[in-house]
Amino acid sequence: MRLANNIEDGFSLVEVILCFLVVAGIFLVGILVYQRHNDKTTIISNAVSSNTISKSTIVGPVLGNKWNPSPDLKGYGTVMPSTLAFGGDVSGLVKNITWQSWGGLTATGTGKAEYIAPGDTPPQGVEEVATIVAFNLGVCGGKSAYNSIDWYFPQHRQSFKESDGTKVCSS
Numbered sequence: 001m002r003l004a005n006n007i008e009d010g011f012s013l014v015e016v017i018l019c020f021l022v023v024a025g026i027f028l029v030g031i032l033v034y035q036r037h038n039d040k041t042t043i044i045s046n047a048v049s050s051n052t053i054s055k056s057t058i059v060g061p062v063l064g065n066k067w068n069p070s071p072d073l074k075g076y077g078t079v080m081p082s083t084l085a086f087g088g089d090v091s092g093l094v095k096n097i098t099w100q101s102w103g104g105l106t107a108t109g110t111g112k113a114e115y116i117a118p119g120d121t122p123p124q125g126v127e128e129v130a131t132i133v134a135f136n137l138g139v140c141g142g143k144s145a146y147n148s149i150d151w152y153f154p155q156h157r158q159s160f161k162e163s164d165g166t167k168v169c170s171s
Contacts, residue, residue: 060103061144063134064168076168077141080107084132084149089122090114094132094151107134107146115153128153133160140169 059079066077068087075081080099086092097111109132114125130153134146148165152158 061107061137061146062140063107063146063149065141065143065145065170067168067170080109084111090125091116091122094130097132105135105137108132111151113151113153115156117156128155131160133165135162135165136167138169141171145169 062077062079063081063084064076066073070087072085072087074083074085074087075097076084080097080102082095082097084092084094084097091114094111094113097109099107099109101108110129111132112127113130114122115128115130116122116125130151132149132151134149136146136148137144138147139145140147147167147169148162149168150160150162150165152160152164
């Protein structure tokens with residue numbers, strides 16, 4: 001047995017140890033990259049309950065930015081807003097938003113919004129459940145942000161279309 005010089009006819013002990021260290025180093029780098037990715041993507045603790053993400057446990061992208069100083073403009077420039085308001089008529093308002101996802105390429109939630117049937121005007125609208133999609137993840141005002149948003153009413157055969165979205169970043 002020549003363990004001091006060769007292991008199994010060909011590799012020295014030093015070569016085996018170096019090979020092991022290289023493999024271990026690659027493994028550790030992989031773990032660090034994975035951990036850094038998870039830290040950036042959002043959930044800090046296991047605080048997902050009943051299909052809803054707790055706002056207090058989330059870091060990550062904001063929804064656009066507050067492009068107008070009006071006090072009627074709500075929810076923009078924040079993480080997981082519970083209310084969105086453009087500050088005009090009721091067609092620009094979504095309230096009681098519950099987010100099912102946040103931090104990925106898109107964020108999805110549900111809330112109450114005014115459904116205005118084709119041909120109707122805002123005063124004829126009816127408050128109904130809407131699905132909200134925040135998308136176009138990028139940078140807004142130097143922060144990671146969803147730069148577009150859309151909401152729709154699946155119960156009225158509507159569906160998400162990126163082309164129907166509204167840009168919510170002014171910088």
